[in-house]
Amino acid sequence: MSDVIEVRGLRKEFTVRVKTGRLRRTKKVVAAVDGVDLTVARGEMIGYIGPNGAGKSTTLKMLTGVLMPSAGEVRVCGLVPVAQRTRLALRIGVVFGQRSQLWWDLPLRDSFDLLRHIYRVPAADHAARLRRCRDLLDLDGFLDTPVRQLSLGQRMRGELTAALLHGPEVLFLDEPTIGLDLVSKQAVREFLGELGRAGDTTLLLTTHDLADIERLCRRLVVIDHGRVVHDGDIEALHARYGSRRLVVVDLDEPLTEVPVLPGAPVLRVEADGRRLVFELESATAGAVVARLAGLATLRDIAIVEPDIEDVVSRLYRTPAPPVVVPAHPIPTQNPEPASRPDLTGTP
Template sequence: MTTVIEATALRKEFDVRVRVGRLRRQRRTVPAVDRIDLTVTRGEMVGYIGPNGAGKSTTLKMLTGVLTPTSGTVRVCGLDPVARRTRLAMRIGVVFGQRSQLWWDLPLRDSFELLRHIYRVPAARHAARLRRCRSLLDLDGFLDVPVRQLSLGQRMRGELTAALLHGPEVLFLDEPTIGLDVVSRQAVREFLAELGRAGDTTLLLTTHDLADIERLCRRLVVIDHGRVVHDGTIEALHARYGSRRLVVVDLDAPSVDPPVVPGAPLHRVESDGRRLVYALETATAAELVARLSGLTALRDLSIVEPDIEDVVTRLYRTPTQLTR
């Protein structure tokens, strides 16, 4: 498969001044990204996550040519992002949740037309892509509204369209759903999912909303303190950091002495002993239910799938261990 993003030992340092004593300040070098290796192939949808200050946005800025790496090598679409920044801009799309590429006082339609000329997109191709975005993102109701009058959700749908009208090979998204209401967030997710199913655009997504990752990305890269601590599937993340399914059992009567089930330790007791929550380790849900039904009267039960947010929180609390 064709590699579209390749970074090796990528590092970015910043000089900061810290207070030493009452009056003196001392310059200190701080690594924001610390020797990251990353390879992304054409058509992949990759979630790139980490806590605040982990180096996510710094990585994206190096991949798009905004920042120059301190050391290491990086290629995007076969180009050096800094040395070939103008050429690379014609082949990538970028959406930063806190920054706009639209003209504030112009109607959204006019911004799209200006971008067509900037990227030198043939009119027919531009019209076809715009029709697709209008349909999937429901743009028609505000195409003629000045950008400054759009809601945040409407503006973000416009930003996504603007990033895609020139047909980029790679789309970089930095917090694309930040601050959006439920309806707008769902519209953006469905659009990106449709984009991923088409398979002709590579997507690198950074976000604090892990529902975006679960909905869109099979591969998850987690960084902490500027280093990769996980690179693989979400399922592998669950397995690696001890994620477990929970079985919630409602009883007819309160349980004074909750049953012990091998391979499924009791996780917690709720509702004055009428609800027991077991964590599945080596036992299956069927084995647990069979065991419990022979020991006590069951009213209801449900299975709760592991929450990726809990898993990632547990990962952040674990001392950093490199995947390399």
């Protein structure tokens, strides 16, 4: 598989004013993204997560050509995002949870038709893609409703459709399920899962809802203080930060003494001693249950898989290396064009 996203040493700096006295403010250079390296193969589904202010949205804006990098090399679909923004816009789709690409006062159907003309999509291709989205996202009930009258969940389904009607190679999703109710979240997740399984579109997803990551993405990239601190699958993240399975055992009667089991320390004792929670380090769940069965009458047993939210929060608590800002600006390899390209122009 060829790489559709190639990033080397990506950096973005902002100058902010910091209060240093009652009336004085001084300028300070802040690196929102600090030396990110990333490659994404065609058809991959990537979860790109981090705490607030980590640099997630800034990275996406540089990948889509909205922001000019301060330094580093970026190519998406073989194109330099800012310098070739018009051509890139025809090959990517973008969904920002807090922004809309739909016409507020027009029926949803008319927004889709306008986008077909903007992207110059053949009518047959547009109809086929719209039909697929209508089926998977259940759009028929509100296609003729003005966008301003749609619920948040309905509008998000419309945003996803609008981002896919021109057949993008890469879909960038920034908080696509933010604020949605459970039913709408499930509909969006199922649609994205179906899209990912088809393998035609590369997905890069940023979210604070880690359930989205667990259900959709095999690969997880974690960014903190502008730097990538983990790039791998979720299992590797659990292994790296010590997240382990738990064995929860309910007893008929509490034991007079909490047992010490090799490779499975007791994490906590609950319910007046009738519930013991063991953390599996090197022991197996079967060995723990067998040992306890010889000591007491077991009422119930449960094996709890590690929670990704716990391991990610543990990762965020790990001190980040200090960010050193150079005294002199780093020259960018992608000079900004004299004028910003028109997204509706001819590629």
